[in-house]
Amino acid sequence: MTEQEKIALIEETLDLDEGTLTADTVLDDVDEYDSMAKLSLIVMMDDEFGKKLTGDVIKGFKTVGDILAEME
């Protein structure tokens, strides 16, 4: 999966318009990044990458790039 495809997957997961995010986007600046969005990331990571994200890992996410780093 290319970086662009991964970003598109994050946008779909957070129900954002295509092209809203880049790797540098700061998550605190994204209004939609709330507790349900975090839960959506947990489900997506499990479904797509077979990874179980813990609360601590999620807390560590500052930018979209941090999420991308977990998507492998």
Next chain:
Amino acid sequence: MKSIIDLTDKRILIIGASSGIGKQCAITLSQVGAKVILAARREDKLREVLELLEGDGHGIKAMDVQDTENIEKCVKEIINEFGALDGMVYSAGVGTAIPLLQTKPEKIKQVFDINFFGFTEAVRQICRRGRYNPGMRIVGISSVASIRGDKSKTAYSSSKSAMDSAIRCIAREMADKDICINSVAPSMTATELYDRYIEKYGEDSDTNQDLLKRQYLGIAKTDDIANAVAFLLSPAARFITGITLPVDGGLTTC
């Protein structure tokens, strides 16, 4: 002195007995005299639970309820080995949290396979002639989620509501056969499920703190649930059928 809850020599099948609420039910029921058959997927864990039981005549059966077609075979083997049942506890379950936009039909089906279809199929199989003794009592482990809405709980809550609805119908249909069926609806209880919840949200998270405000008697211990199950399985509860008993530290009063 006579104990009101007495299950001496009653043969009770517990599905989902390898951990959490089902494990505690096994221990508690053995303490009031029952002979329990422990079922779940992890045989090593079932053996560990077996060691904790009081009395003798208990047994184990490895069983995956997700494979609903296999339940009939497992129930037949259980009856052949241990004899007809006096009761069953269905504690197998998965407690999923999935936001609506990711709640695809196959996700709902995965949850229903274990929480609901496994339950109705196990009940259907043990309610056949020759597989139960008169006065059999069944208890499903439901959840307060059955009657409360919560974010991300569409699949889980629906599966528990389905269980409770089924129980009301089965209670009426099976009354003539001298079979009673009820469910217990716990709120948050200290099991591996709660550990995973804390791992996901964190102890100090708003989600957990909100929960503790609503569930004002605190987090339930597994004995709190097992004691209610023991009562509902006992002849002392002979006049109770088709109900869902909240064991919820006050949550549903809020």
